[in-house]
Amino acid sequence: MSTTPKRLPARDRILDTACELFYAHGIHAVGVDRLIAESGVAKATLYKQFPSKDDVVAAYLRRMDDRWRHQLRSAALAAGDDPRDQLFGLFVALEYAAREGTLGCAFINAVAEYDPGSTAHTITAEHKRGVRAWVRDLAAAAGAADPDTLAFQLTVLIDGTLAATRVEHADHAAEAAKQTARALLDSACPR
CATH class of the missing domain: 1.10.357.10 (Tetracycline Repressor, domain 2)
Structure with a gap:
């Protein structure tokens, strides 16, 4: 049995990151590039999961x-x-x-x-x-x-x-x- 923690799916990583950043800094202060960088996903992955920042905000x-x-x-x-x-x-x-x-x-x-x-x-x-x-x-x-x-x-x-x-x-x-x-x-x- 592996002791390596399972990596969360991309959607969960994006949303977890959005929750942390939006709450701490405000929604408008957090750009898509920061969400991408801090959640560790590619830009295409973010937009596949959430077609717009408004969709990320709604999910948050x-x-x-x-x-x-x-x-x-x-x-x-x-x-x-x-x-x-x-x-x-x-x-x-x-x-x-x-x-x-x-x-x-x-x-x-x-x-x-x-x-x-x-x-x-x-x-x-x-x-x-x-x-x-x-x-x-x-x-x-x-x-x-x-x-x-x-x-x-x-x-x-x-x-x-x-x-x-x-x-x-x-x-x-x-x-x-x-x-x-x-x-x-x-x-x-x-x-």
Whole structure:
């Protein structure tokens, strides 16, 4: 049995590289030539996998969507079976995001670089609506009188916390968000 690690397929190498570079430096700051060089693929290979940089950006955002939703769901489930506790558990996912060196929300960062109607803007809006719909379902299950408003408040709080980590690398942002979330939940979903 070989101990040599298997090399990832070209598409995965390109996407892994794009995720790292786009998140760290911004999408517009990373050119196709850098993606090619750092992923170790030929130009023809990149364009075979992704016909344009917009296609790489779309795949990057979809991967980040999968990762973030997985983090949120895991944090919610780890908080227990009660939907109210799961809503509060979402803010545990922010503890990772608040660590120094984390660069905020990949979607907020990306949408800042694109005009409405662009692929990146559309995917970001879909992501935000999808997360909010899921939070709304949890809020309804938790007994919120107005689950739409609570979902909007909680997702704005999540986004604001992620933005604060981008701007200030605020260690206390996640803790402040937890306190605010607790107050919102106490008000909207009394026990």
